Amino acid sequence: MKVGILSGGGDAPGINAVIRAVVRKGIQKYGYEIVGMKDGWSGLLKGEYSPLDLKAASGILPRGGSILGTSRTNPFKDKKGPQEIMKNAKKAGIGAVIAIGGEDTLTVAHKMAEFGLKCVGVPKTIDNDLSGTDYTFGFNTAVAIATEALDRLHTTAETHHRVIILEVMGRYTGWIALEAGLAGGADIILIPEKPFDIDEVCELIKQRQKRGRNFSIIIVAEGAKPKGGVEIVYSESLDEFGHIRLGGIGYYLGKEIEKCLNIETRVVVLGHLQRGGTPTAFDRVLATRFGIAAIDLVHEGKFDYMAAIKGNKIISVPLKDVIGKRKTVILQLYDIASVFFG
Secondary structure, eight states, X not given: OEEEEEEOSSOOXXXXXXXXXXXXXXXXXXXOEEEEETTTHHHHHHTOEEEOOTTTTTTOTTOOSOTTOXXXXXXXXXXXXXXXXXXXXXXXXXXXXXXXXXXXXXXXXXXHHHTTOOEEEEEBOTXXXXXTOSOOBTHHHHHHHHHHHHHHHHHHHHHHTOEEEEEEOOSSOOHHHHHHXXXXXXXXXXXXXXXXXXXXXXXXXHHHHHTTOOOEEEEEETTOOBTXXXXXXXEEEEOTTSOEEEOOHHHHHHHHHHHHHOOXXXXXXXXXXXXXXXXXXXXXXXXXXXXXXXXXHHHHTOOSEEEEEETTEEEEEEGGGTTTOOOOOOHHHHHHHHTTOO
């Protein structure tokens, strides 16, 4: 069998570990031919793919990004898109496709499965907001990078007696902000699941000042919003899945805090640093386990499913149970973090 593999959506550390695992086991254990689709679903739309042999998969385990490239291409934006994918897959002799991605990429995989394309999903998003799995690879690396940033910002905030705000990714969920904030000792954590009151934020900073702590560290997810307000938008333009670009909540907070407290405030937007570079050991192992599970699902003929992890066990879940849902922050964990606010 010829098996295609693609990575869609934003890049995440660990994609290449998935590809490596699929290639190694697919070729050595099952005797499959593996081909890589260029730039996500765009590769199948345009018929752009290349063979992946053992040599191509060698040495890519620690590499960030994706050797296949990625895109936010939505084949269903064009009425003829799905038919074009089916035609190209048949022409190339592709018997199954492994799609590495988040909700958008996996939604396309599920819809294409309904068209007859045999698809298996691998969960990938640094936001860790995919339903059906305890963790997605890339998340652990993003948290580690954000935690290191908090560690570094503490020293300069304390030295200059400033409020420093770290803005991290998290469109709809605050997993990165929450876990990095806990690990990095943030004084305030703001997440999309809990709209904030700017007066309460300022009061927490005042409490620290009364205790002689003349600096504060705030970590905020890009999708956090004030009570009764809306998300701060960086750009009104939409991607092919209808998402706007968020960003700017850190600067909004900084201005409001300076107005309220007359204290010098600085903002750091971590941005794509969270996505880039070498994956952590945890993400390398998790991504490898997902890749092995994905090619096993192909061999078992278990299509329209996604590899997932529950506890420490790799399982499979139907894609229909994953899409259209979102795994939000466990508020009990946020309650633990709030003990250390102020």
